Amino acid sequence: MNELDQKINTHFPGLVVRKDLVKTVKGNAIVPSYVLEYLLGQYCATSDEPTIQTGIETVKEILAKHYVHRNEAGLVRSNIKEKGRYKVIDKISVDLNDKKDVYQAQFSNLGLKEVLVDSGTVKKHPKLLVGGVWCIADLEYEFTEDKSASPWILSTLKPIQLSHFDFDGYVEARKQFTTDEWIDLLVQSIGFNPEMFGKRSKLTQLVRLIPFCERNYNLIELGPKGTGKSHIYSEFSPHGILISGGEVTVPKLFVNNSSGKIGLVGYWDCVAFDEFAGKQKRVDKALVDIMKNYMANKSFSRGVETLGAEASMVFVGNTQHTVPYMLKHSDLFCELPDKFYDSAFLDRIHFYIPGWEVDIIRGEMFSNGYGFVVDYLAEILRSLRNHDYSDRYKDHFSLSSDISTRDRDGINKTFSGLMKILFPHGGATKEEVEELLRFAIEGRKRVKDQLMRIDSTYGNVRFTYQDTDGRAKPVTTLEEEEYPGYYHKTIAEGEDGEILEAAQPDSPQGPSEPLAPAEPVLKEKHLTFQENQKGLSFDTLLGPYLKGATTITVTDPYIRLFYQVRNFMEFLETVVKHKAPDEEVSVHLVTTEDEFKGEQQKDNFEKMKEAACSVGVNFTWEFDGTGTIHARHIVTDHGWKISLDRGLDIFQHYEMNDAFTFANRLQQCRPCKAFEVTFIKTGESDNDH
Structure with a gap:
């Protein structure tokens, strides 16, 4: 356990769980994370390894015995008949049978319908009536001669979510963490490794939680496939529901006018629409109108009366095109179905998450650190709605x-x-x-x-x-x-339907001014780059200022780890691209020796020296023995000093071992870290260029 994990366990004992355990116990159970974490929270909410191992076995045993797999439903039903009573974990929904004046439950995996439920249970858990709830339930079997009576009886039912929590205790414990530690704890709670994300990317992940803690919050996220857009809404909280964008109807979402039954917005804190994008999707115009009214006024009408609701609306969908393509040819909402591509509807959205900035989920991005048991965090977020x-x-x-x-x-x-x-x-x-x-x-x-x-x-x-x-x-x-x-x-x-582009007056162009025109005029300047900005490379940023130099000195204490050494190799590539084939350039690196892997570091430098020699670059290096170098800069012998606050380490983590990603091949496809660079004229050059 690292320092943060120890701190988490100290201040939230019994409320946190190691996030990699969910995968360990899940097996082939098609069950949301919050169900598994509820069980893990009962048996594994500790940092004591033997207790965790025993707990995992207990949870696996509970799932094996009581979780109903659809293909084993017949066996479980037989078990209930033989034993008379049996505990199951299943998703249960309830309907009122008005002909018989009784409530009847449906078990989605067990395949049972018309199981009698008493009114008290339904009053206590009204969400059973809309969309269904994951529960641990005791089922009984009692055969009668009466043909119309069902032999199945639901004797007890316990929704899988936390029954109580101490909000003041949560707030007190929060005070023990710095802001960065707290953000990392929340990112681990979602299931991700915070070391793989920059600050802006972490905030983007946390915006996905706002619909759970803010009433009537309207959020949209459009971006490439595979970035985990819908995961939080389906797996994270028992108070949110994810529905397919194509399945939405007015009765399901708002109200069924013939029966008077309220829809999803009356019962759930967050209603998320999956697969929301797609030009071809057919959408009911009446639904869009009611949604517009609801998103603006928090209310909808049922016949003569107007009803209010608190559900936040989330729309997630995939984009087909790159951002510059969308900006050039249409706009960032261009993927939406025509009926939703309506300025009055879109104006009611409070925040647009730029899904193209979110990394596609890879195996190493998942956390094996400690985070909140998700239904505990879900209850905290729910109470913050007030x-x-x-x-x-x-x-x-x-x-x-x-x-x-x-x-x-x-x-x-x-x-x-x-x-x-x-x-x-x-x-x-x-x-x-x-x-x-x-x-x-x-x-x-x-x-x-x-x-x-x-x-x-x-x-x-x-x-x-x-x-x-x-x-x-x-x-x-x-x-x-x-x-x-x-x-x-x-x-x-x-007039004839073609698209005309009218450029607006020039905007103040900050760091994105073209960095390398045909023959750039080199001038002193200071540039600031934001986290996740793309389109940058050493060629465009540094190349013009290296051209014509015969000696280049790079001072950067952090050229130790493999990815840092690889960055330096890419810097040497830039030097090679900007020199004439018949010229030679000397590049000298001042860095510090890695205390654990110094030999490997030297070996890498030797290989680079050999490779550079064959293309006219004389590469040398020295280790600073004083341990005092902190500045990171590049100095040329023709009059330029480039000061980089992060040195060459300007790119965020990307998959280096995958030969088939462009981020691996082209620097301009990688998102950046936040950094600043200053170009300073140092006076007369040492050569005649």
């Missing part, structure tokens, strides 16, 4: 008066959700508040900027905020920084 943290930035910042009420609502709800998740106890510094506020503004700006493309009646909005001294601070989206040429175009249709 709080409002949306004004917590107002002591330090105010939103620009340009920003409309609807934009403000979206920003405030996202900010409130993130504050509840990260700072339930208060205690955020001004910088931390500002970071969350900027993130909340960016997610709403992404929605609004696309709306202005779709519908020309939306006016231009400056998404800025002021701090207490009145200075305006603008917020941009990451794709705006990466593709300013495409982002600031409005798209209108010509």
